[in-house]
Each structure stands twice: as C-alpha cells, then as structure tokens.
Amino acid sequence: MSPRNKGWLAAAVAAVAAAGGTVLGAVPAEAGSISGTLYREADTAVARWVAANPNDSRTAVIQSRIASQPASHWLATVNLSTIGSEVATYVNGANAAGQIPVLTVYGITNRDCGGASSGGAPDLGQYQTWINGIAGGLGTRTAVVILEPDSIALQTCLSSGEITARDQALSTATRTLKAANPNARVYLDAGHSTWNSAADQASRLVAAGVADADGFYTNVSNFNATSSEVSYGRSIISALTAAGVSGRHQVIDTSRNGGAAGDWCGDDNTDRRIGQYPTTATGDADVDAYLWVKPPGEADGCAYTAGSFQPSLAYSLATGVADPTTSTTSPTTTSPTTTSPTTTSPTPTATTSSPAGTGCSAVLTVTSSWSGGFQADVAVTGSGSTTGWAVSWTLGSGQSISQVWNGTLTTSGSTATVRNASWNGALPATFGLIAAGTAGTPVLTCTAS
Missing domain, CATH: 2.60.40.290 (Immunoglobulin-like)
Structure with a gap:
C-alpha cells in the first residue's frame, strides 16, 4: 500500500473508532440464514411511473408483477454531505414497517471499468468517507448490504497495485459497516456462473476481505438460471472453506433470470423474464436470500441510459410480450446509475x-x-x-x-x-x-x- 493510501486507511480507522466502533478488530456475526420480510420501498422509479401513468395499457401488469415487489435501494451518487441522511431515511422506513432493508452500495473508484455505468468516488479516500456516512445511517437492526457490484469480478482495467488498493478498500468498507451495525449482513461481489471460475472468484473474495463479510452475491444485473447460480455458489463456498474461510453464504439476484440467459445486456432482448420473487425463505442453508438487486425495468446502458426506468423493458420482463405501445409519457429517471454516458443506437457495423x-x-x-x-x-x-x-x-x-x-x-x-x-x-x-x-x-x- 502506498503511503498515501496508508494515510486514508488510518484516518478511516480513527474516525470509526472515535464513533464507538473498532474497525480492525471487528469480527462478523456467524453467517447464517436471514429470516423476515424484505422491505418494499414506496418511492421507487417503477412506483413513480405507475402513479404518473394510470391509464397506460401496461400499468396494471407492471404494478402487479413488478412494483408490488421489494427491490434493492441503490446508493450510486457519491454525495458526502447527504449520504448519511439518505441511508437513515430508507432504513428507518424499513424498520418502521418491521421489514429488512436491502441497499446496493455502488460508488467504488473507477466503477464499471469505465463502461456504461462508469463513475464512483474520485479517489479511495473519499470513498471511505462516503462509506463512513453509509455506516452511520444503518441503524442497529438487520440490514442487507450488497457491496459494490462488479468490483471484484471485473478487474481488467486495474493494475496489480490498483487491485490491491481496491481489495483493501472493500475490506475496510466491510469492517466499517459491520462495526457500525453488527446486525448488518454484508455481501461481496462474486460475479456470476458464466464469468470467472469458482476457484478464481473465491481467491479474489479472500483477497477482498470476505472473511469479515457474511458472504457473497451472484448474478447481479444478469440472467443466469437460479440453479446455475446455486451450483456456482456452492463451488465458491467449498473453495473458501478450503482456503480457511468457512460459514460464508450466498445471495442471488433473481430479478431477470426467469427467461433466456446470454450476454449481460437486456435493453433490447425480449427473451428476458423476471425470476423468482424476492424472499429470505430459500429453503437452502447456503443461500440467505433471493433478491431483486437490479430493479426490473431499469436499463443496462445499451439502448437506453444505464439505470433509467423504461416501461417497455418492465412490461416485457413481466409478460414475455413485446411492448404494445410505441411511446411513453413516463418521466426520465436515473436510478441506480447517475453518471452514465448518453448512448445511441447506430446502424450496426x-x-x-x-x-x-x-x-x-x-x-x-x-x-x-x-x-x-x-x-x-x-x-x-x-x-x-x-x-x-x-x-x-x-x-x-x-x-x-x-x-x-x-x-x-x-x-x-x-x-x-x-x-x-x-x-x-x-x-x-x-x-x-x-x-x-x-x-x-x-x-x-x-x-x-
């Protein structure tokens, strides 16, 4: 680690210790099953579209099959002054409902390797400050944190030194979140079953501090069948156990895996379907939850701006039928990703x-x-x-x-x-x-x- 990175890590440790936590000495609760009802947030992109378009022919289907279900709340804007209040508002709403909040933290430096969802904190020092703000809003009850999609599985743009720095940042983030709320369940990125091998992914998880986390997640924003992800997860768990990290569990994104698999982008593929509804009742001791991490209907960044809600995508996912309309009156939204480049649809070359x-x-x-x-x-x-x-x-x-x-x-x-x-x-x-x-x-x- 460079002297500069040592400085921000020491500052982060001191900040959390001053707040009453002990970051480097934090030991996570034994990973295990989560029980309870997942939180359905009222103010989401799909809920806003449904409310604004009561007479649209697609509204009833989108409401009953997508808006009715709990999906993850994405934290994708690195705003140091407001992140704590945003998290506290969301978590307090879930606590008041007696339900489990699910947050996806998406602000790591050099996010998405400059792809369609590029952005993130300008440097890892500011990233840790942002994480401190998130930790401060987590409360004390059970909360699920999906920490940085693609941050471990996708490292092709990083040098070996940058990979080491990212691993240290993820490990520190995990410890910070667990120290602030020992009941928080923190899961790290394991890609999906058609990406890196289980052995390779397990090695990456160990380097990124999965020993301090509750486990890992797979299939975020992807389309692989749940059975394939469960098998892949078990292979990772076996490899982690062999590496001396036992008791880690898996969560799986089932938001779009009820139809065809294939490449990662679903913006113009009508063979995609919503998968199993979100639940903590998986019936599998190794799988803590099936979650809708990627909210159905929000774009990948191919035909539409990444993170924007598109009713045509939602309708297709919900029904398997192409969008019956040719236009939409929905307002443009940009959650979860707020820094994506504008995309076009050129004549293919x-x-x-x-x-x-x-x-x-x-x-x-x-x-x-x-x-x-x-x-x-x-x-x-x-x-x-x-x-x-x-x-x-x-x-x-x-x-x-x-x-x-x-x-x-x-x-x-x-x-x-x-x-x-x-x-x-x-x-x-x-x-x-x-x-x-x-x-x-x-x-x-x-x-x-």
Whole structure:
C-alpha cells in the first residue's frame, strides 16, 4: 500500500473508532440464514411511473408483477454531505414497517471499468468517507448490504497495485459497516456462473476481505438460471472453506433470470423474464436470500441510459410480450446509475474474417456507442467439431477494452485476443465487449481447435 493510501486507511480507522466502533478488530456475526420480510420501498422509479401513468395499457401488469415487489435501494451518487441522511431515511422506513432493508452500495473508484455505468468516488479516500456516512445511517437492526457490484469480478482495467488498493478498500468498507451495525449482513461481489471460475472468484473474495463479510452475491444485473447460480455458489463456498474461510453464504439476484440467459445486456432482448420473487425463505442453508438487486425495468446502458426506468423493458420482463405501445409519457429517471454516458443506437457495423484453414470466422457488430466508447457483440461460427476458439484483432488508436463477457481477454501490445470461456468452446458461440475509443472496422482473425 502506498503511503498515501496508508494515510486514508488510518484516518478511516480513527474516525470509526472515535464513533464507538473498532474497525480492525471487528469480527462478523456467524453467517447464517436471514429470516423476515424484505422491505418494499414506496418511492421507487417503477412506483413513480405507475402513479404518473394510470391509464397506460401496461400499468396494471407492471404494478402487479413488478412494483408490488421489494427491490434493492441503490446508493450510486457519491454525495458526502447527504449520504448519511439518505441511508437513515430508507432504513428507518424499513424498520418502521418491521421489514429488512436491502441497499446496493455502488460508488467504488473507477466503477464499471469505465463502461456504461462508469463513475464512483474520485479517489479511495473519499470513498471511505462516503462509506463512513453509509455506516452511520444503518441503524442497529438487520440490514442487507450488497457491496459494490462488479468490483471484484471485473478487474481488467486495474493494475496489480490498483487491485490491491481496491481489495483493501472493500475490506475496510466491510469492517466499517459491520462495526457500525453488527446486525448488518454484508455481501461481496462474486460475479456470476458464466464469468470467472469458482476457484478464481473465491481467491479474489479472500483477497477482498470476505472473511469479515457474511458472504457473497451472484448474478447481479444478469440472467443466469437460479440453479446455475446455486451450483456456482456452492463451488465458491467449498473453495473458501478450503482456503480457511468457512460459514460464508450466498445471495442471488433473481430479478431477470426467469427467461433466456446470454450476454449481460437486456435493453433490447425480449427473451428476458423476471425470476423468482424476492424472499429470505430459500429453503437452502447456503443461500440467505433471493433478491431483486437490479430493479426490473431499469436499463443496462445499451439502448437506453444505464439505470433509467423504461416501461417497455418492465412490461416485457413481466409478460414475455413485446411492448404494445410505441411511446411513453413516463418521466426520465436515473436510478441506480447517475453518471452514465448518453448512448445511441447506430446502424450496426460489422466486419468478418475467414482465413483459409482456421476453421472458424467471426463477425463483429457494434450494438451501441457513446462519446468515448462503444459496445459490440462478436458471433463466432465454424464447421466441424471444436473444443476451443480464439479471435484476435489490432486495436485502433486510442482504443482499449474494459470488459468482456462469454470469453477471456488477453492483450499484447495493440493486439487483443478473446478466447472461449470454459463452457462455450463449441461453435457457434458469441461474446461481447465494452471498449473505450471510437468504434472502427477491425480485421478479425479466428482460429479453432
């Protein structure tokens, strides 16, 4: 840790100790099942839309199937002066109702690796100050904290020193929250079942201080089946136990996993469905809750601004039927993400490469772009039996890749290569990416084995 980071960590420890907590000596309560009713907040983006649009043909369905359910309250704006009161207001409302508040803390420095939900605290010192404010509003009763989605599973944009600093920041944040409210249940990021391997993810969790947390969460903003996530979680728990961290549990985001799986973005995919309703009654000793962490109907940042509520998405998730309207009177909302770039929907740009004898070809399609970045899908096809594939191309001037899904990225100089994940080596296959810079028309080279 640099001397500068040592300074902010020491200051954070001193601040919490002065408030009556002992951060570095905090020991979490034994992780276990949560019992009780999850809190349904009255003032949410979907509730506001329902109230503003009583005569819309979609309103009854969206109200009964989505707005009626508890979803997580996102803390995504790093406002040091108001965060404590925001948390206290929400938590006090849940306590008054005798229900369990669920908060998603989303403000880590270099959030989303500069992708569609970029933002966060300008530095880790201010991040810890923000966490102190959150901790001060948590109260004393049971509260669930989903700490920093993607912060551990997505580290491709960070240097080794930055990863270490982030791990230390997450560990300190966990201890700060637990010291302020020992009944708070804090869960760390474990990605999802089609991302990092369970062994790799467990190692990352240990480095980020999962021993001080109650467990980990998976599938946030994603679409993988609950059964796949449970199996993945058990593998992580086994790996954690082998590493000397026992008793950790899992929570699963089921907000959008009742239909098709596939790439992470659901803005223009009508095969998605809401999954199991939020509950703490999972019937599984390893799974503390099924939660709606990503509020259904809030966009991912592809066709719409990340975090904005879109009734067309909500209606499709709730019914499996395409939006019957062509326009909406709903006001623009920006929760949970408030710092996303404006996206556009350009005419797709595609390029193919099928060198003789490589056994496969690849087509890159730009699916959305914004000032300073773009998103693309790559379809990989071929003939014959394959167990693996790799697609390579030369990055353009100013381009860098911040995120890849359904594949593994390596870069060497200006050459980017994406290889299949462990589960999709057979063709056809697809992968997606988010990149900084201007979208171009690279020449793709595909090889299959």
